[in-house]
Each structure stands twice: as C-alpha cells, then as structure tokens.
Amino acid sequence: VLHEFSTIEGVVEDVTQIILNLKKVSLKVESDEEKSLEINVMGPANVTAGDIVGDGDVTILNPELPICTVAEGTTFHAVLTAEKGRGYTSADENKARKVDMPIGVLPIDSIYTPIERVNYQVENTRVGQRDDYDKLTLDVWTDVSLAASEAISLSAKILTEHLTIFVNLDD
CATH class of the missing domain: 3.30.1360.10 (RNA polymerase, RBP11-like subunit)
Incomplete structure (x- = not known):
C-alpha cells in the first residue's frame, strides 16, 4: 500500500483500521536489537496477532487480538519491525529515525507502556x-x-x- 488511507482488495478493513489494530498488539521483546516480524495469511481467514511470526526473542502477549479479515483467494502479507523502548514514540519520530524509507513502509506510533x-x-x-x-x-x-x-x-x-x-x- 502507498499510504494509510488505502484499501486492500480482498481485506474487509481499510489500512487505517489495520494500523489501529496493530497498535494494540502487545509484544515482549527480549533483545536490544530491532526485530523483524511477518504476517502471511491466505484467505478466507480472520487474521489475529497470533498470526505474527518472528524469532524467539519476540513474544506476542495478546495473540487473540483481531487485526483484519481476509476474503477467499486473497493473501495478506505484512512485514513489521519491533524493538524495545520506553513511553511513546510518534509515527513522525519513527519515520525521522529511518533514513531513505522505501515507498510502502508505513511508520506507526510506538506505545511502549504496559x-x-x-x-x-x-x-x-x-x-x-x-x-x-x-x-x-x-x-x-x-x-x-x-x-x-x-x-x-x-x-x-x-x-x-x-x-x-x-x-x-x-x-
């Protein structure tokens, strides 16, 4: 997708709603390094936080949290990054930290407080x-x-x- 106001064909929720749902995902990151996570689901399916796949350093604490609904014949694929932090970091701050961010990468707010x-x-x-x-x-x-x-x-x-x-x- 090009921006957060897009829609994804075969996905019920728009990108804005998916981002809002992703902000609610609770993670426990055991590493000081940035970690890459991935969602890859073939429809029909209800995508949940439990569908997020990463290495052993990241634990999804609320795997039942709904992210989106994918129709039959549609594949939902997303790559996420996660890291340890404290407090709150806005999407603009996250964007400023990453130089030369490619088109299609949508930074979101990081809410670290438990x-x-x-x-x-x-x-x-x-x-x-x-x-x-x-x-x-x-x-x-x-x-x-x-x-x-x-x-x-x-x-x-x-x-x-x-x-x-x-x-x-x-x-």
Whole structure:
C-alpha cells in the first residue's frame, strides 16, 4: 500500500483500521536489537496477532487480538519491525529515525507502556488510637507484559531517580 488511507482488495478493513489494530498488539521483546516480524495469511481467514511470526526473542502477549479479515483467494502479507523502548514514540519520530524509507513502509506510533489505567484513592485511617493517618489505595491495570506490583515498583524507582536532583539543593 502507498499510504494509510488505502484499501486492500480482498481485506474487509481499510489500512487505517489495520494500523489501529496493530497498535494494540502487545509484544515482549527480549533483545536490544530491532526485530523483524511477518504476517502471511491466505484467505478466507480472520487474521489475529497470533498470526505474527518472528524469532524467539519476540513474544506476542495478546495473540487473540483481531487485526483484519481476509476474503477467499486473497493473501495478506505484512512485514513489521519491533524493538524495545520506553513511553511513546510518534509515527513522525519513527519515520525521522529511518533514513531513505522505501515507498510502502508505513511508520506507526510506538506505545511502549504496559499500563492501561490507574486509579487512586486516599482515605483517612486509624492506627491504634491515632486517626490522623492516610491510606493510599492504588488500582493498576496492565497488559500481561508487566504485573501491577512490578509496575508500581518501577514507577517508584523512576520517581526516585527524578527527585534525587532536589536532595542536595543548597539554600
């Protein structure tokens, strides 16, 4: 395809919808190198994240995620690249990192965060005879790549690193 507003003959979803579905794929990449993944499915078929094939360094964590629907007599072929990262990288930033990107390569946003949602609640609580304590309750939803307890621990570590600059400030 030439651009994200294209359609693919024999595929129900347009390229924009396929890209949105690919952004939802959760991967665990065990290597520091960029990895090449491939989808090659002959229709009729419902293409899912489980159809993505790579080497042993990449694990698909949500293989049941639908990507597209392919009609009979149509082959859906896509080559994907994946790498480790942190936070979020826009499609424009991904495009700028790759010099001389050939026509037909569509960079998409990279969403590295395993955190789906966080909720917190602060309540008054009693400890012994004292009732002037606060209790913090965190509800953390993650994808399957990171447990909620690990996410909280890592978040606290990152926050500590960011705040250490203030520890030795002189007046």
